[in-house]
Amino acid sequence: MAAKWMSVAEVKQQILESSAEELTANYLETINKSKINGYITVSDKALEQAKKIDIEGLKGPLAGVPIAIKDNISVKGLPNSCGSKMLKNYIPPFNAHVIEKLLEAGAVILGKTNMDEFAMGSSTESSYFGPTLNPWDLERVPGGSSGGSAAVVAAGEAPFALGSDTGGSVRCPAAFCGVVGLKPTYGAVSRYGAVAYANSLEQIGPLANNVSDIAVLMDVIAGPDARDSTSAPNAKPEYQAALKADIKGLRIGVPKEYFGEGINPGVEKAVWAAIQRCEELGAFWEEVSMPHTKYALASYYIIAMSEASSNLARFDGTRYGFRAEGETWHSLISKTRAEGFGAEVKRRILLGTYALSAGYHDKYYLKALKVRSLVKQDFEKALGKVDVLMAPTMPNPAFKLGERLEDPLSLYLSDVNTVPINLAGVPSLSLPCGFTAGLPVGLQIIGKPFEEPTLLQTAYTFEQNTDYHNKRPPEVV
Amino acid sequence: MAYENPEGVMIGLEIHIQLNKLKSKMFCGCSTAYHDAEPNTHTCPVCLGLPGALPVLNKEVVRAAIKVGLALKGEIAEETQFHRKNYFYPDLPRGFQITQYDYPIVSNGKVVIEGEDGEHEVKIWRAHMEDDPGRLVHIGSIAKSKGVMINYNRSGIPLIETVTAPDMRSPKEARRFLDKFRNILEYLGVFDGNLEGAMRMDANVSIRGGTRVEIKNISSHKGVEKALLYEIMRQKNVLRRGGEITQETRHFDEARGVTLSMRTKEEAEDYRYFREPDLVSIHVSHLIPEIKATLPELPDAKRARFLEEYGITDMHAKALTSSILLADFYEGVCKKGAEPKTAATWIADVLLGELNYRNLVLASYDGVSLGCINDKEPELGNSFKADDMVELITLFTEGKISDKAAVEVLRTKLDSEEEKTPLQLVKEKGLFKAEAELVVKAVSEAIAENEIAVQDYLGGAEKSLNFLVGQVMKKTKGTADAKTARELLVKELKS
Numbered sequence: 001m002a003a004k005w006m007s008v009a010e011v012k013q014q015i016l017e018s019s020a021e022e023l024t025a026n027y028l029e030t031i032n033k034s035k036i037n038g039y040i041t042v043s044d045k046a047l048e049q050a051k052k053i054d055i056e057g058l059k060g061p062l063a064g065v066p067i068a069i070k071d072n073i074s075v076k077g078l079p080n081s082c083g084s085k086m087l088k089n090y091i092p093p094f095n096a097h098v099i100e101k102l103l104e105a106g107a108v109i110l111g112k113t114n115m116d117e118f119a120m121g122s123s124t125e126s127s128y129f130g131p132t133l134n135p136w137d138l139e140r141v142p143g144g145s146s147g148g149s150a151a152v153v154a155a156g157e158a159p160f161a162l163g164s165d166t167g168g169s170v171r172c173p174a175a176f177c178g179v180v181g182l183k184p185t186y187g188a189v190s191r192y193g194a195v196a197y198a199n200s201l202e203q204i205g206p207l208a209n210n211v212s213d214i215a216v217l218m219d220v221i222a223g224p225d226a227r228d229s230t231s232a233p234n235a236k237p238e239y240q241a242a243l244k245a246d247i248k249g250l251r252i253g254v255p256k257e258y259f260g261e262g263i264n265p266g267v268e269k270a271v272w273a274a275i276q277r278c279e280e281l282g283a284f285w286e287e288v289s290m291p292h293t294k295y296a297l298a299s300y301y302i303i304a305m306s307e308a309s310s311n312l313a314r315f316d317g318t319r320y321g322f323r324a325e326g327e328t329w330h331s332l333i334s335k336t337r338a339e340g341f342g343a344e345v346k347r348r349i350l351l352g353t354y355a356l357s358a359g360y361h362d363k364y365y366l367k368a369l370k371v372r373s374l375v376k377q378d379f380e381k382a383l384g385k386v387d388v389l390m391a392p393t394m395p396n397p398a399f400k401l402g403e404r405l406e407d408p409l410s411l412y413l414s415d416v417n418t419v420p421i422n423l424a425g426v427p428s429l430s431l432p433c434g435f436t437a438g439l440p441v442g443l444q445i446i447g448k449p450f451e452e453p454t455l456l457q458t459a460y461t462f463e464q465n466t467d468y469h470n471k472r473p474p475e476v477v
Numbered sequence: 478m479a480y481e482n483p484e485g486v487m488i489g490l491e492i493h494i495q496l497n498k499l500k501s502k503m504f505c506g507c508s509t510a511y512h513d514a515e516p517n518t519h520t521c522p523v524c525l526g527l528p529g530a531l532p533v534l535n536k537e538v539v540r541a542a543i544k545v546g547l548a549l550k551g552e553i554a555e556e557t558q559f560h561r562k563n564y565f566y567p568d569l570p571r572g573f574q575i576t577q578y579d580y581p582i583v584s585n586g587k588v589v590i591e592g593e594d595g596e597h598e599v600k601i602w603r604a605h606m607e608d609d610p611g612r613l614v615h616i617g618s619i620a621k622s623k624g625v626m627i628n629y630n631r632s633g634i635p636l637i638e639t640v641t642a643p644d645m646r647s648p649k650e651a652r653r654f655l656d657k658f659r660n661i662l663e664y665l666g667v668f669d670g671n672l673e674g675a676m677r678m679d680a681n682v683s684i685r686g687g688t689r690v691e692i693k694n695i696s697s698h699k700g701v702e703k704a705l706l707y708e709i710m711r712q713k714n715v716l717r718r719g720g721e722i723t724q725e726t727r728h729f730d731e732a733r734g735v736t737l738s739m740r741t742k743e744e745a746e747d748y749r750y751f752r753e754p755d756l757v758s759i760h761v762s763h764l765i766p767e768i769k770a771t772l773p774e775l776p777d778a779k780r781a782r783f784l785e786e787y788g789i790t791d792m793h794a795k796a797l798t799s800s801i802l803l804a805d806f807y808e809g810v811c812k813k814g815a816e817p818k819t820a821a822t823w824i825a826d827v828l829l830g831e832l833n834y835r836n837l838v839l840a841s842y843d844g845v846s847l848g849c850i851n852d853k854e855p856e857l858g859n860s861f862k863a864d865d866m867v868e869l870i871t872l873f874t875e876g877k878i879s880d881k882a883a884v885e886v887l888r889t890k891l892d893s894e895e896e897k898t899p900l901q902l903v904k905e906k907g908l909f910k911a912e913a914e915l916v917v918k919a920v921s922e923a924i925a926e927n928e929i930a931v932q933d934y935l936g937g938a939e940k941s942l943n944f945l946v947g948q949v950m951k952k953t954k955g956t957a958d959a960k961t962a963r964e965l966l967v968k969e970l971k972s
């Protein structure tokens with residue numbers, strides 16, 4: 001049997017019926033036939049690891065369950081390219097916190113998935129390793145930057161995956177590929193071992209075929225970690241315990257600013273239909289206003305690019321990764337960076353450097369920080385009145401490959417509904433809620449800090465009463 | 478009389494000290510004891526700046542910074558933060574240094590030094606925490622080097638940078654400030670100034686209210702004094718010729734004793750400071766009472782106590798408290814039974830003098846012996862036991878040996894590594910003062926055997942007495958006290 005589109009529960013059942021090794025072999029076979037370029041590296045240790053788990057007697061909640069990992073999360077011994085020529089040959093000597101947790105739980109790492117270079121993008125087209133294709137339409141992008149992780153889950157090349165979300169990088173590809181994706185509350189999951197794009201904004205997050213599997217993954221990866229000073233010290237919630245099909249009395253806020261100009265009518269229709277479905281299931285909805293939303297995008301890009309310009313300074317060809325030879329260390333460093341980084345990364349480093357420069361720092365960076373606190377206040381106010389917010393994840397469905405490459409600004413604008421969430425640090429989940437012109441639409445459910453269980457319960461209830469999560473892309477079946 | 482400061486010299490200092498007495502680095506668990514280690518063995522993903530590794534603040538660094546702040550009589554910030562200072566350099570593994578910017582942990586401190594005209598206060602603007610980069614090692618000389626190697630063992634060593642107001646009015650005051658500052662920090666037990674790279678200094682100087690010039694990266698107190706002397710002379714010469722002082726950063730060429738221009742204001746780097754997003758704000762108020770209560774006695778307080786408790790001179794008290802090691806050694810010697818005033822003379826005058834003569838600097842005191850290292854040739858180091866000092870002082874105060882003999886024993890101890898006690902050395906060298914009868918006998922013999930000299934002396938030739946004293950010394954193998962011998966001879970000859 002082809003190992004496709006199984007839930008974690010089904011995967012575990014199959015392991016019991018055959019073995020972890022056989023199941024992993026099935027996934028590797030599927031990956032081998034892939035048309036979507038979802039993986040940058042397929043682990044040559046996966047089978048061996050699965051075999052060991054069989055021998056040791058399937059210990060741990062994920063014993064033998066395969067998983068795909070975005071290529072910016074360090075797995076000891078596997079390349080961690082970040083989708084860049086710069087780190088193409090860089091093999092980390094240590095595991096990220098989430099990888100340690102997964103390995104303790106018995107998971108099998110299938111490989112490292114494709115992404116926009118250093119997570120900068122929402123189409124996975126800026127990867128040095130070529131774009132990943134959307135399983136629903138191979139001429140379209142899978143979204144990004146965790147496009148590889150979303151696409152391999154949608155294509156049945158992994159039961160679930162980890163991505164990272166700085167400004168929508170889990171939720172955007174989840175929406176475009178018709179899978180579930182969660183950006184946890186800032187601090188809920190340790191960032192130790194995830195290569196930073198914009199530290200103050202990003203979180204590692206799970207992508208899966210259904211809400212239950214998101215909860216399963218969160219139970220494994222979330223929780224405090226002494227190695228990440230920004231990880232929340234409080235005890236983590238029981239995520240799977242939240243999987244109850246009941247949203248009676250749930251108060252939903254619908255921020256009108258998230259249905260702004262340029263929203264695709266098909267997307268709008270699907271999202272409103274989903275909100276109405278929730279109403280039928282016993283929830284109440286009301287319109288809320290988040291007046292600073294229109295400034296969020298500018299604030300986000302200034303903060304993200306500023307942090308990125310500093311984070312990426314370490315890639316200088318001196319210690320690891322790509323190196324271009326130079327006569328002096330000045331020329332070595334500048335040539336290395338000129339040849340090692342792609343155009344989008346350079347654009348963001350330059351803009352971020354500019355925004356932090358003397359004379360511009362207050363005008364851009366400090367102002368962006370002020371806007372950030374206003375955006376945060378919007379969320380505090382709105383979420384003071386309602387339990388969750390609902391909005392489209394993306395204003396449009398997956399677009400054609402190459403369509404926006406020449407116009408980076410239009411690409412930035414499509415992040416309008418996802419970046420405010422990162423500025424505020426609140427949790428947000430993208431859930432398949434319908435289709436437009438044959439392409440999946442994502443419903444974004446946003447909650448209060450550390451109230452992921454409310455998001456999971458809402459999403460689970462919707463999922464139990466609809467059939468969107470069972471729809472499979474035609475292209476790769 | 479008040480010091481007039483005729484040239485209107487204003488000197489400010491920026492001092493980096495390594496908190497090298499702490500066990501681990503600033504943001505990781507790597508050991509700080511890297512000085513004798515193989516290159517790049519004291520490293521980990523964090524201090525190598527590997528992608529994905531995150532800094533975690535070592536709380537001991539914060540405690541040490543609070544100690545320093547309290548010792549400098551400064552204010553401790555209730556909330557303090559870290560910033561990134563961005564610049565490219567191969568020894569900087571992350572491409573930025575983690576430092577403090579607008580929320581330093583310490584501000585508004587002061588240090589009182591012995592100035593040109595008595596006590597002089599130097600204000601401390603701020604002191605903050607930051608991490609050290611690695612080190613470049615050139616193959617051969619920098620100019621001809623074919624390549625450079627990088628050792629990241631130093632990367633992430635915690636530093637405290639202290640910035641003073643331009644309150645020093647002469648290079649001598651700058652040097653005195655540095656001596657005092659180092660002394661205070663060593664008293665706190667957070668810092669060992671003898672380790673290579675432990676203290677690095679920048680100095681800024683202006684004259685007659687003019688433009689300020691900065692001299693970067695000087696490694697010794699002596700170097701700071703020399704660099705400032707040169708720089709003040711250079712600025713005076715520029716002004717005398719009708720020129721203008723340009724705002725610039727200069728480098729001190731220690732070998733040639735001159736300062737050279739590095740970069741002007743226009744070329745100043747833009748460090749693009751911003752808040753370090755991987756670290757959270759630190760609140761320290763709750764730590765302060767406990768740290769205050771356990772703060773050790775500092776140099777000024779110790780000096781006052783020594784005056785009071787041991788009845789020694791202020792000069793001795795000052796010398797003995799100029800280093801925590803020496804102060805502890807002195808108190809150790811007193812506790813073991815040496816008479817405090819005599820001990821002060823023997824330690825502050827004799828021992829320190831002999832150490833200086835040998836280029837030996839104090840390196841450690843473990844309650845048993847005082848370790849010294851040669852600052853030019855470290856392998857020529859030696860140690861000196863408190864017990865030996867007590868024994869030596871006792872031999873002297875009991876009149877068993879002369880002061881000259883005591884000095885000789887001390888020198889022998891410093892120059893050899895043999896484990897011999899002063900008593901053993903005195904016996905071996907026959908340095909005991911001769912017993913009275915022996916001298917009397919020698920005097921009678923000398924008179925009986927040298928009739929001509931006796932006649933000459935009685936005839937008025939004073940010089941002949943010297944000859945007779947020499948004879949007595951010879952007969953007593955030098956153990957007689959020359960003064961006693963002379964007195965006995967005169968008494969005998971005149972009777």
Ligand SMILES: [Zn+2]
Binds near residue numbers: 521
């Ligand atoms: Zn380290």
